[in-house]
Amino acid sequence: MTKLLEVKNLHTRFKVRNGYLYAVNGVSFTLDKGEMLGVVGESGCGKSVSMMSLIRLLPPAAQITEGEVLLEGQDLAKASASEINTVRGSKVGMIFQDPMTSLNPFMKIGAQLCEGIMYHKKMSRAEAMKQAAKYLDLVGISNSEHRLHEYPHQLSGGMRQRVMIAMALLGEPELVIADEPTTALDVTIQAQIVELVKELREKLNMSIIWITHDLSLLAGMVDRIMVMYGGSVVEEAPIDEIYKNPRHPYTIGLLKSIPSINTVAGSRLPSIAGAPPNLFVEPQSCPFAPRCAYRQERCTREIPPLEPVADDSAHPKHRIACWVDVTKVNAEPKEGSVL
Amino acid sequence: MGRYILFRLLKWIPSVFILLLLIYALVFFGAGDPIKLIFLQAPGDVAYDPDRVEAIRDAAGLNRPFLVQFIDYLGNIAHGNFGNSLVSGRSVNSMISAALPVTLKIGLTAIFLLSIIGIILGVIAALNQNKLLDNLIVGFALIVWGIPVFVAGPLIIVFLVLVMDMDVPYGWSGLFSFKVIVPLLVLGLNPMALIIRQARAGVLEVLSEDYVRTARAKGIPNYQVVVKHIMRPVLTPVVSQIGLLVIATLNNSILIEKVFGLPGLGRLTETAIKTSDYPVILAIVLIFSTVVMASNLLVDISYPMLDPRAAAKKTGDE
């Protein structure tokens, strides 16, 4: 497989009233062509910001301070605004979280779908409309010709998300970044959308980065999972490995908090105690340390690097940012730790 | 739509009636006697003679009871006749028909032009939030907001004449002449400040909307994002201000038309009030409120066109 994307040591921060918010602190990963990567983490862990940083789709207060984003060798982190524009919407498509607000209520669906390809592919309006209708069909919207002339408020939430997906695919991108695309939808529709994406992926053979806070959603969908915490990647492994052999204490916590069929009715779901990290200071130690049940003295002094798991029982592509081997150490319940 | 407009008009007629009655009563019972004024306004030894004034009033039909005169007046209005000025004897219709276009042309152009400039400046300010350009624009809007037009007008004239060594921009020779641009700007400055603020706030609000991010994600150039996705929603609240702007502009026209020698309604108002010439005052009140009503109606009608969601609500689509 060929490498599509390589991210090296990405740092993004936000200017806030009295300083900075360090949202992404040294994220590195790669993505192959046709691969589907799941990015998991709780809200505010920097998963969205780091993925948005890839195509620099950030609010004005944000700024990429360090790192490289190599998309087929082109460094997007240093690309000019117009260069970025040629990437957005053509090489990289985006699907956003809330289809209710992500579509412009003042514009007809057709116009919104077309404007990207009209610009990138220098299509005429008519051609673009034709193309758009084709893609609407593709994402399973019936009566697509007619829909093109409707406003977003005339569509249901699921339909709107399908429109969003069509919009992302229209530019025939090599990479689609889906930022929690199902979070705002009903469960049934959620499932439909997931199925749709799977289907489309096979049909179109593109790479997908699927951002979610819901680890369970990714099962059976993605190839690889990357777990983020406090602005950095804490664990990364092929999907089965993560479910079977989680190594980072945070991942373990996340997995435990997923309800399963075995969960006793009425019992409280386990949750990770403590508060998300304070990102107003640049982290100097493991960001999870304050909440970690396996915390060691070293954890509060240094940032653990993301490295392949040392022992042989793990998958060769399994990497974690932790010094502790959880398989060997017993958790000492610490104040504010798991369970 | 037609029915809606008709309904609005029907609602408007009684309000105009009340307004006219109120003003008529105010002027009739309260304000000075225009006939007496003819004699008293001329300085010095005028031939003021109460008997003679009564004779003149009788001749002009001004000594009839209030209601008789008012009903007579309404009858005339119903026939589209505003009567004659009590001071000059000229037909009010001809006075109004000469003055109204001037004020309308200048006022509407001012509103239109400065709304556009205001929106553009507001958008520029918002896109450069908290940067130098933003501060300059916002500062400009604030200063303009703080200076009343009747101060700004003379200041600008003196600046043009004494500093730029230009002729006094005075009088009227059609909308497209240099001397009309200056009062146009003065007239529009205040409303423009309002629009700048409104547009800036609107853009800031829209900028944080998800759909703007969606648009950016499409990789279209920034100006397309601004024009198609940001400006459009900002227009709606700005357009809803237009009724207010019309009132402000009409008020301002009373204050500055005199300064620039514009032969519009504002100058006519000033003259009519000074001479208690109530046929003229009443006609102006009627015209002013018609203009305001019409602009309000226009705003209401254009609202659904600007915001498809409003259209949906109106037709019960949702």
Next chain:
Amino acid sequence: MTDNTLELQQEEKQFSLAKDAFDRLIANKLALVGMLLVVFLFFIAIFGPYITPYDFLSQDLMARNQAPSWAHWFGTDDLGRDIMSRVIYGARTAVIVAFSTTFLSLIIGIFMGSLGGYFGGKVDGFIVWLIDITMSVPSLLLVIVINVSMKPRLVNWMDEQFLLTGNEFYRNTILVDFVLVFGSLALIKWPKAARIIRGQIMSVRNKNYVLAAEAIGVPTTKIVMKYVIPNSIGPIIVYISAALGEAMVFESSFSFLGVGVRPPIPSWGNMISDGLRVWQLYPHILAAPAAVLALVTIAFSFLGDGLNDALNPRQWK
């Protein structure tokens, strides 16, 4: 149910909400500047006459039209009066004018708005119609007409009352200027306040907790006290702040047209219109009052924006 609990929480939070709003206001630098200026204005308006360097009326015909100096910071006017003292006294005029207009319009607005909101139906339709008429009236024109027509009668009546009763009150016809002129302004400005109140009552009326409260026989006054007033206070404060600034500009417009506060009582408006006549030669006579008026207008606009941000629940994200 959820509504109810939410509301209860909200009520508990009432105090802290006000404090939050205040904190937000203070945090906004421009609003803070605006507020300080406004507070300063009120201070000047109350204590101004005691701290002016000169009597605002006393003339010195030997020192006319003097440029600013250490003796006269803002210079002197065409009768040799100290402009600074007049500007300071003018603050009192401005505040009285602004307050009489604003609060009169507020009273009318609250009355009309609650009438419409409370009774609904035809009464409400009438009130809305009244609001529509009022909003379409060319404000400056109507106020001028009221002013030139009613004032002489009222002044005359007060004169007669003074002769009959000897009551000092009737001699002070400056009151007529304030009450009638700016009262008539209130006749035009009330719809905004009425809309706020009406909107609040309308929305509160349809809330489940109010229906429930009504159903169990909570008296209307209590409902009003508990739900309507707290919800309306924010927008009303914003309204007041905007209206105060607006009224001051209106006052100057009236003075410019010769119907506002008359000399020798100084108002910024009549000082500006005096200054406009001579400013090519003596710009300082215009500069001081015009600058102060602009400053105060801007201050109110800062404060209004700040209050809006701080109190407008829509933006409590």
Next chain:
Amino acid sequence: MKKDLFKVLVLGLAVLGLTPLQSGQASAEGGQVLNIAHPVLQQNWSPLQGGGHSARWQSLSWAAPMYFDKDGKLTPYVLSSVESDDSYVNWTLHVNPDAVWSDGSKITAKDVVGTWNLSARPATKHARVNLFLGGVDGFNDVVVGKAKDMTGLTITDDATIAVKLASADPIFDQKIATALIAPVKISQAEDESGNEKADWWMPQNGVVVSGPFMPETMDLDQGILTLVPNPNFFGPKPKLEKIVLTTVADASTATLMLKRGTMDAHTELITPTIIQDLGADFLGGPALAKGQQFWINAKKPPMDDINVRKALIMSINPEELALAAFPDGPFTVASQILNKVPGVDPDFKKYPYDPEGAKAALAASKYKDAGRLPKIMFVGISTPTHEAAAQYIAEQWRKILGIQGIEMKPAIETYSGPDQKSVQIFRDDVGTRVPDAVSYLMGSIYSKSGNARNKLGGYENAKIDAMLEEASVKGVKDPDRIKLAQEAQRLFREDWVYIPYYYDVMSKWAMPWVQNFDKNDDWQVIEPWNVTIDEAKRP
């Protein structure tokens, strides 16, 4: 994208800025154009109004029956001669045989009589007709609408008019020497029912005039009039090529235009800094038989007590009042009513400036102290000058007498309605058009004068009336005429009903390059045909 927006903005402004610079200023080839700024939007330019600002330019287009020249000599104009019998009751007027309208037709006796009758009828609203024709037999019936024509006016033949006065008036010939009753072509001005036709005076309606200039265009809505020489004018040939009169209501704008030479003259411009702005020459001029006073309405409390009036008057220092109002001139401080006319009283006792006396007088009044005085209201405070004066007066009263409740209103108009009686003090001028002390006082302190009725609130002193009536029938050369007038004025002084203010000059209100612009007592240019412009001095 910012750049793009800016481009649009700049382009838009540039388009606006490049639109042709049109100049509204009319300029005729070769000849001289006089540009006049007019302060009010005048909608009525009928010569039959007898007042208003438009009347200031009446002599441009309308030839007066007779006129006073620069030296005050009565000069024939439309009328070639006027004579009376010894009783001063019967007068004979002869129409100048050369006098013609601008269309070349003759001015006839019928025009003169018709004009005068029309002017006297109430619907015409002539503001001053009774000052000139009030003595004609039958005038009083016409003026209140009881009759159409004055019985005292008869047309003897095409060129002769016989006038019968109700009572003797030795100066009738001087009274009619004014353009305010200049004859108009009666067939144009009067409709069948004897009313003035609407807009007959507009060039669009083919008006014919008798004066040196005839209206070419009249745009009443814009407020712009243009006048060109009357080719058939029966007097000397006018020297100006054109006169353009533009409404410039704003005084500062007008000042700037005059400074730049966009305008050459103004109808009446008063600003506090006018001397500094436009030079002393602009406002200067010969003394005028006209005085500005603050007239006190003695019927309105607290003025009903003479001691209050004394106190108020004695608190005013006339020199300081002048300093407050017009520090740079050109007016002179007033004391008595009469000025400039023969018969000014050399022994008139000025009202003293006496603060202590004033305090004592107030204490002696029935009000005792300032706290019990009703509010005092000034009106006619219509110009910055008058406002300054009124504020000075108010301040003196506050300082010396402790009076607080003082109000001043810009114009008489607001109070001319039902509430005139609420006013205690009117600022206004009185004067005379004829150099005669009696007519001066008849127009100011005689109980039937407009001034006594209005400004003095119905002032009536039987003794003064009797004296003036007696004086008015005496011949102009009779020394008793003046003596009685002076006597009446002294009596008037003892009533303490006015605060002396200033004597007017006939301001030129024209820039230095406008020449031969002398004006008469009606504020009209005496010899419009002689007006020229010194182009070299114009900026």
